[in-house]
Amino acid sequence: MRADRLVSLVLLLRQHGRLSAAALARELEVSTRTVLRDIEALSAAGVPVYAERGRHGGFALLPGFQTELTGLNHDEALALLVAGSRRGAQAFGLGSALASGMRKVVDALPESYRATAAGAARRVLIDPETDLLSRRLVAEEVPDTVVAEVRRAVFAGHKLRIHYAAAGQAPKWRTVDPIGLVTVRDRGYLLATRSGADRTYRLSRVLAAEELAEPAQRPDRVDLDRAWQERGTRFRTGGDQVTVLVRVHPARREDLVDTALAVRTEEADADGWLRLEVSFQDSRHAEWALWQLATNAEALAPQWLRTSLRDRAAEIATRYRVSS
The missing domain is CATH 3.30.70 (Alpha-Beta Plaits)
Structure with missing residues (x-):
């Protein structure tokens, strides 16, 4: 139990950069005293964790301790991050990257864990292609070249030019500032702004896409969950309802x-x-x-x-x- 908690503590510091003892205690569901004892144990074991004092202080790892997952490329690591839903990875054109990344993860497991994990995985089925009534659950098709171009613009923070076919309208080109990607029930959406106004585009209606060199006009940080809820509220209260x-x-x-x-x-x-x-x-x-x-x-x-x-x-x- 403690070994798992120590690993989790290190991962939290790697992902967040700096966290207070209280914040770590909330994440690990232990007392702050337990967190302080764990910090001491990590220091004694040679993990370069240090304390920063002051109002915005906390615990952090030395920058040199930041490491990467050996052997995983960018798309594979990204696919693992959205692997809570296999269909989510498919919606963003990351299906093959997810499969490739998972093979590398399995190969990196110790021999004793590998057989156990493989056996357990065969006992779990997530998002089958049909429901109990044999109705096929069909995800929206988006060309890999289109979704790859959209992904690059979102992650690079560049403007994006899309040929978009809105419902009931002829397709036309428009230039947007991409904010983020959302998948809901096998449907992928691009959240963006256009001339400063919020816009939401269904990926299956993007016929072509081109990442531009010009930086996108967008905030450095974004709360996608909040942004999605706000757009959902506007959708439910506007239009021809x-x-x-x-x-x-x-x-x-x-x-x-x-x-x-x-x-x-x-x-x-x-x-x-x-x-x-x-x-x-x-x-x-x-x-x-x-x-x-x-x-x-x-x-x-x-x-x-x-x-x-x-x-x-x-x-x-x-x-x-x-x-x-």
Whole structure:
């Protein structure tokens, strides 16, 4: 246990540069006294850890102690960092780099660990290509040349020129300042700014990309999680969104909520059904979502949605009417 903690302590200092005893204690889930004892143990073992005093002080490693993973190239190391989801690596064009990097990691393991790790890996399946209903989970296809060019611009901090096909529009070239990359449910997105305004581009709609030599206008640090949440909030509250009042059977509530952009109100009716006010991206999205729920849901408002669903059901009934 202590050996693992000492290794974790060294890795934390390598990754963050300098951390206070309190911060290390929080990360390692131990007391600050235990951290101080571990620091002493590392120093006694020859690890060059030192203390910096003052308001912004803490513990750090001598710069010369910084090392790299032997044998891993840039893309392989990057692939391992996003390997929490194999599909995430695929979305950013790092699938082959991930496979190559993992082979090197396995080869570097001690012989006794190698067999154990290989056996354990065969007992775990992550992100299979189909679900229990044999429905194929298809990730969006992005040409390797395109995603590689986007990646280079993001990591180098250079402007990026993309030929982008927005929904319902003809493709056109635009120059953006790339901020970062995000993958959600097998879809890759480029977060960027254009003329100072936030923009989000789906990678599958980027037809061509060119990294420019000009530096991108962007902050040195970015909180991608926060940036994604803020853009999601703007997406859910803008555009041609529609709000729908709907009654839904409790057993299908999650199906409704999963397709909606947001749930504004919710209450239970006397018969046990739920009455929700939800928002959808547009009228087409609202009609599609309610149609999937069949008789397990009823749109109460707006009237145009009730009429549209009624007419659609009538057309289906006519199509399957028993002939005389």
